[in-house]
Amino acid sequence: MTDAVLETRGLSKTFLGFTAVDGVDLSVQRGHIHALIGPNGAGKTTLFNLLTRFLEPSAGEIRFDGTTVTALPPRQVARRGMVRSFQISAVFAGLSVLDNVRVALQRKLGLSLHFWRSVRVLDQINEQALAILDQVGLAELANEAAGALPYGRKRALELATTLAMDPVLMLLDEPTQGMGYEDVDRVTSLIKKISAGRTVLMVEHNMKVVASIADTLSVLQRGRLLATGSYQEVSANEEVIRAYLGGGRRGGTAA
Template sequence: MSEQYVLETRNLVKEFKGFVAVDDVNLKIRKGHIHALIGPNGAGKTTVFNLLTKFLIPTRGQILFKGKDITPLKSAAIARRGIVRSFQISAVFPHMTALENIRVALQTAENNSYSFWKSGASLNKLNQRCMELLDSVGLAEFANTTTVELAYGRKRALELATTLAMEPELLLLDEPTQGMGGEDVDSVVELVRKAAQGRTVLMVEHNLSVVSKLCDRITVLAQGAVLTEGEYGEVSADPRVREVYMGTAKDKAPAEQEATQ
């Protein structure tokens, strides 16, 4: 594999009792790119993420990270290699403050999350880095706010900050703008753009306006298989993409359809 690719899958397959959820998927994620995985509901996008992070075990195929086969590794080992993901739903601790959430992530990154015998004061050394991460996602003023009190968009920003605390080389974002209004979506677009500096991002995203603004390359899945791949302009103009992604609106490109929703 060329060094220009951070992640590669080779003939990746996942079957569930005869149902093929991921069908011979070959991905090549270029270093430094923001790469989108799109497709209709049930196309297999989140299943691919679960395979990459070993929440699911592939039926067949290989996953390579920086040229090395990581298929046999477990989730924790993959995260330690530098592949870190977010989830469709917010995955922060609701009754901790924003700063405490970041501090937990930093403890995990330093492999001391189970040092129960240490005093809370011993963790204060992490506070400066916590504040830097909170500031990077526009949450510095909410450092001492209990997470449950944060607006939804800010919770998603906090989740991104906790993910960045793990210092990922490859960041997997699963529906980062799900459930957001226009203003929050614009904020998240800018956050993802900042988060992508110096790293590679693979994202599942339904909002095609977001994809068009952010992504260098797009892979379209349909029924578990790769339908096509390319830059947004060529993918959005592909009649096969219009058919599977837009249903009856075959005469509209995805960007046009997005504007009508």
């Protein structure tokens, strides 16, 4: 038996006659790291936007954690536990590292609108925020301004704020994009660490990252799902090889 936390059936999106996502049937198993790969323009980010309800599907169904969410607004999908990071680093640059995580915790705990309360009320979440920062290796930088962090550390802070929302499913959009070698290794290790007991769906171009941490890969080309399987299975698939390399090649890889 399978335990899919996220499923789509016939999911499609058309823009003025152009089909960006074309009948995608996707199944993400609970507790897995599932990587979504494909050439530029394959429809990966559009699919993410559909899943998180930033875009309205033209057709198809989205089921999350046993419930159909196809018609729900983005905020309700997020409250159910589907939490997303974006390609572009998105931290509150003027706040401290600790306060960035506190903001996310306030939202999760329902304290974000209680502006009339004493700041001492919010001090109760400091211990929890520091524990999350410790998970991503940022506890010693808790009082630093988030905007002053190196790029790789900012991405780690984004992972921390995502964790603060206590997600059922983490959607990571290009988490290692624009990073140097050391930062890629650090963030890859962090994703592996924080995924314990959680489910991750990630868009990622770096095939070394995908090969090292993904349990399952799904390959998109021109909006259609070409293949799903392990890295070994997908990298040996002739359709995938043609999509990446422009022609068949026995024994090739998807990288």
